[in-house]
Amino acid sequence: MKKKQKLLSLFLGIVLIVSVLSGGCDYLSQPINSDNTDSTSNPIDADWTFPTPQQNLPELANYAMVVAMVKPAVVAVDVEYITQDIFGRQTVAVASGSGFIIDPSGYIITNNHVVEGGSTVTVTLSDGRTFTASQVVTDSRTDLAVIKVDTLGEDLPFVYIGDSSALEVGEPVAAIGNALGLGITMKGGWISRLDAQITVDQSVTLYGLIGTDVAINEGNSGGPLVNMAGEVIGITSAKIAEVGVEGVGYAININSARTFIEELVKKGYITRPFMGVAGILTVDSSIQSYFRLGIDRGVLIRGVSEGGPAEKAGLMANDVILAINDQPVLTDEELILAIHGKKIGDKIEVSYFRDGVTATVTMTLAETPPPES
Numbered sequence: 306m307k308k309k310q311k312l313l314s315l316f317l318g319i320v321l322i323v324s325v326l327s328g329g330c331d332y333l334s335q336p337i338n339s340d341n342t343d344s345t346s347n348p349i350d351a352d353w354t355f356p357t358p359q360q361n362l363p364e365l366a367n368y369a370m371v372v373a374m375v376k377p378a379v380v381a382v383d384v385e386y387i388t389q390d391i392f393g394r395q396t397v398a399v400a401s402g403s404g405f406i407i408d409p410s411g412y413i414i415t416n417n418h419v420v421e422g423g424s425t426v427t428v429t430l431s432d433g434r435t436f437t438a439s440q441v442v443t444d445s446r447t448d449l450a451v452i453k454v455d456t457l458g459e460d461l462p463f464v465y466i467g468d469s470s471a472l473e474v475g476e477p478v479a480a481i482g483n484a485l486g487l488g489i490t491m492k493g494g495w496i497s498r499l500d501a502q503i504t505v506d507q508s509v510t511l512y513g514l515i516g517t518d519v520a521i522n523e524g525n526s527g528g529p530l531v532n533m534a535g536e537v538i539g540i541t542s543a544k545i546a547e548v549g550v551e552g553v554g555y556a557i558n559i560n561s562a563r564t565f566i567e568e569l570v571k572k573g574y575i576t577r578p579f580m581g582v583a584g585i586l587t588v589d590s591s592i593q594s595y596f597r598l599g600i601d602r603g604v605l606i607r608g609v610s611e612g613g614p615a616e617k618a619g620l621m622a623n624d625v626i627l628a629i630n631d632q633p634v635l636t637d638e639e640l641i642l643a644i645h646g647k648k649i650g651d652k653i654e655v656s657y658f659r660d661g662v663t664a665t666v667t668m669t670l671a672e673t674p675p676p677e678s
Contacts, residue, residue, distance in 0.1 A: 581613020
């Protein structure tokens with residue numbers, strides 16, 4: 306068991322490094338000479354606001370009551386993809402996921418990976434009503450997406466939003482969604498971990514996750530994680546499963562997601578603090594030797610974005626960053642996390658090494674350039 310856990314930890318660490326090398330962390334850099342992978346920059350409604358969390362909803366007696374309250378607002382999401390076979394002929398593939406209605410005027414939250422690249426997105430309510438998405442906005446780095454449907458005057462049920470900052474380990478929760486594409490079902494369990502961080506693929510590292518032992522299957526992604534008051538406190542996003550090891554499910558906490566979701570609706574994309582460095586590498590003995598550096602610690606930057614904060618502050622390719630605001634950064638992950646917690650317009654002190662000399666510059670974090678439409 307310990308050996309498997311060590312292998313899993315090693316795997317996640319490797320994937321995180323690959324994520325950094327691939328330029329997948331926008332708050333450090335817009336990858337030089339590469340396209341942004343987010344699908345749209347077209348806003349839905351510049352005046353829309355995320356619903357206010359409910360106050361003091363009573364705790365329900367059992368899961369059956371939770372399901373009765375939440376299920377009407379949970380939707381099955383079916384996505385059509387246009388593909389080509391080996392002869393170049395177009396074919397249509399269909400994948401399924403989950404989502405939930407947060408606004409009766411037709412706003413539905415789901416995961417980016419549920420809808421990304423789809424040609425047609427259809428949502429089906431538990432009462433059988435079906436709607437085709439009129440617009441979809443996505444963000445790959447947070448794995449969030451918003452589907453907008455035209456309700457044609459129909460009343461849609463909606464979920465109540467909770468406060469994920471009030472969660473405690475051991476608290477009972479339920480995941481409701483379109484598991485295995487078989488319709489809306491519920492799985493119950495407990496919160497096992499808070500503020501988790503996990504890399505789910507080569508370009509996506511998720512932070513502040515809620516860990517749970519709730520059984521999460523294919524198709525659950527994008528569905529709500531709710532507390533015993535029936536309030537949504539998370540968005541089911543990823544699962545790690547290993548033969549012989551109990552599954553661990555993860556959800557994006559709703560407090561973090563709300564700001565991103567509102568920005569997606571208003572702008573069509575999410576703004577992030579932008580440092581403007583690319584190709585960052587943790588300096589160790591092999592990196593030191595390969596690039597002939599005069600230092601064996603820190604984070605090497607292989608390039609800077611033209612006109613970006615790093616270039617304006619005087620940083621150059623092959624500089625080695627040693628600290629941010631006097632806090633040492635010894636790995637590429639530590640540099641990512643140091644910027645992750647900052648805001649656009651924040652000034653940071655960056656200590657770096659160049660040609661045998663250590664210096665410090667002040668850098669003002671800018672807004673990440675928006676994705677191309």
